[in-house]
Amino acid sequence: MFQRLSRQCPPHKRLAGPRKLFLTAPRPYSSLNAASTLKSEPRRATSRSSLAPGIRSPTRPRFIHNDALPRSDAQKSTIYALSTPPGRGGVGVVRISGPDALKEVWGRMVKPYAGSTSKDLLNPTPWKLYRCRVVHPSTGETIDDGLAVYFKGPKSFTSEDVVELHLHSGRAVIAAALSALSTLPTLRSAEPGEFTRRAYLNGRLDLTQAEGLKDLIDAETEGQRKVAVRAAEGSVRQKFDELRKGVISALAKVEALIDFGEGEEIEEGVYEDAKQGVRRILDTVQGYLHDHRRGELLRSGIRLAIFGPPNAGKSSLLNFLAQREAAIVTPIPGTTRDVMELTLDIGGLPVIIADTAGLRKTEDVVEKIGVERARQAVQNADISICVLSLPDLLEPPKTGTSKDLEHWRELVSPDTYCLFNKSDLLKTSPEIDTEALRMALVPSSPPSSGKENSGNQIMAWRASLIAGSGADEFLTGFSDALKRQFGLSDSTPGSSSSPEVNPIVITRSRHRDHLQSASRHLEMFLEYGPDDVVFAAEELRYAATAIGKVTGAIGVEDILDAVFRDFCIGK
Ligand SMILES: Nc1nc2c(ncn2[C@@H]2O[C@H](COP(=O)(O)OP(=O)(O)OP(=O)(O)O)[C@@H](O)[C@H]2O)c(=O)[nH]1
Ligand SMILES: [Mg+2]
Numbered sequence: 001m002f003q004r005l006s007r008q009c010p011p012h013k014r015l016a017g018p019r020k021l022f023l024t025a026p027r028p029y030s031s032l033n034a035a036s037t038l039k040s041e042p043r044r045a046t047s048r049s050s051l052a053p054g055i056r057s058p059t060r061p062r063f064i065h066n067d068a069l070p071r072s073d074a075q076k077s078t079i080y081a082l083s084t085p086p087g088r089g090g091v092g093v094v095r096i097s098g099p100d101a102l103k104e105v106w107g108r109m110v111k112p113y114a115g116s117t118s119k120d121l122l123n124p125t126p127w128k129l130y131r132c133r134v135v136h137p138s139t140g141e142t143i144d145d146g147l148a149v150y151f152k153g154p155k156s157f158t159s160e161d162v163v164e165l166h167l168h169s170g171r172a173v174i175a176a177a178l179s180a181l182s183t184l185p186t187l188r189s190a191e192p193g194e195f196t197r198r199a200y201l202n203g204r205l206d207l208t209q210a211e212g213l214k215d216l217i218d219a220e221t222e223g224q225r226k227v228a229v230r231a232a233e234g235s236v237r238q239k240f241d242e243l244r245k246g247v248i249s250a251l252a253k254v255e256a257l258i259d260f261g262e263g264e265e266i267e268e269g270v271y272e273d274a275k276q277g278v279r280r281i282l283d284t285v286q287g288y289l290h291d292h293r294r295g296e297l298l299r300s301g302i303r304l305a306i307f308g309p310p311n312a313g314k315s316s317l318l319n320f321l322a323q324r325e326a327a328i329v330t331p332i333p334g335t336t337r338d339v340m341e342l343t344l345d346i347g348g349l350p351v352i353i354a355d356t357a358g359l360r361k362t363e364d365v366v367e368k369i370g371v372e373r374a375r376q377a378v379q380n381a382d383i384s385i386c387v388l389s390l391p392d393l394l395e396p397p398k399t400g401t402s403k404d405l406e407h408w409r410e411l412v413s414p415d416t417y418c419l420f421n422k423s424d425l426l427k428t429s430p431e432i433d434t435e436a437l438r439m440a441l442v443p444s445s446p447p448s449s450g451k452e453n454s455g456n457q458i459m460a461w462r463a464s465l466i467a468g469s470g471a472d473e474f475l476t477g478f479s480d481a482l483k484r485q486f487g488l489s490d491s492t493p494g495s496s497s498s499p500e501v502n503p504i505v506i507t508r509s510r511h512r513d514h515l516q517s518a519s520r521h522l523e524m525f526l527e528y529g530p531d532d533v534v535f536a537a538e539e540l541r542y543a544a545t546a547i548g549k550v551t552g553a554i555g556v557e558d559i560l561d562a563v564f565r566d567f568c569i570g571k
Contacts, residue, residue, distance in 0.1 A: 078187045144176075311389070321475075356374030417460065518547045
């Protein structure tokens, strides 16, 4: 919950004298002083002092550490780490960053390779790759014959001087290089994520870009890569910067009213302008929040539950998607007893698929537990697909009551995908409207009500997983439907080809928490009238701070720890 305000003027306002603010073209401002107008004399731009502590100019978002601030000990030390995976490989890169990278590491460890007469290495051209010998700084013993490059700060990843040693990636070579570096007294090995942390602290990246970089390194599917690369290149940062800029611009207007006070001249409609702006921002914030957690699901994996009656072909579907015999398939109903999970890449999306026990009434103790687990798996899943035997659906067996046969039905919802399987066993080959059949299965929806899914998309398919007919169409249709649902379709909003429409902005719960907090403060602001501008301004300050926490424009040490601790060492 947000902090309740005491109904008194904030301290930094109490002593503030009248300040002049440049707003827009002079107009009468009726709600404060109907008769007055802004003086026509030139006005100064919004002074930074009129903004609350922690809130900076909307035009130039800056980060908490910059060159003007003294550097901490941690920032001053030179760090090193292996930046590529340990183990055998063609090349292993050891990265060194900090003030001693050039003098200590390059100067003492990078030497001309055997037979070279070049003196270039003594005074290297930045950003140029040199062939060299890498030697031990004390003994001069050759560690490896490799390449070295010097990135002169601030044009480097960390904005500091960086040296990279490209060595042969063998355990002994890398261990010798790291051990040699450890003998240099001003160097220390890097903490996980410390290079990126320095890049952030030096204003090279904001937090969303740093998170994007981490996601890019971790990306296992095309969808994850696409979302991560947008964040890493700064598109997400831009969205949050725009929001914050908008809030601060509204705040400047509200502060103008506070500063001028009653009886002073001020434009008409300033407060209403601010409110209009905040309404627009709130709409955008809520649009980002109502995203069905697409960004978070893309990172963690989308949970898909396969469910349905026994013997319908659920495990066959899992095997078809996995392209291997992952689950046991037999003609005996009740073969699958427990939930079996596999993580697969479907259309570039990471999907955690759960095969479940067939849902039916049973007295078998073990199967009963399996049925209960199946229900829970469907309830906990982000999406579900109901597999049904088409012959059983169209030509139901004569035995058993419909209640016994339809234990699965209560779990079908308008969002459930359906696969009508075993089409090869149909005695005739009727035309089937799969979407109408799907909707007829939704308990609350009357048969043939014509109710369509939200996007009028295909969510049901007819196939035979054994004979293969319709199976490829199902796979293409299903992965397209998932891509559409999670905003990655090339032809729909949110895709990389139309990234500005309905983009994935929130990829972490911390983004969501801060945006929810901002949304609450913006709503509170809108509830205040022009007589309560001091309180209204306070809400905008809270909103701007909350948005700033997403990008790190408002830095808090524990946020930084949370962001960078999951990085690997060397990044
Ligand atoms: N003819 C035909 N048989 C199929 C098809 N798909 C699956 N089967 C068969 O149906 C039987 C049951 O398949 P499973 O995949 O084990 O079905 P299930 O839904 O997992 O069954 P339970 O685990 O018992 O709930 C097996 O003998 C499969 O070979 C199909 O498209 N056509
Ligand atoms: Mg099964």
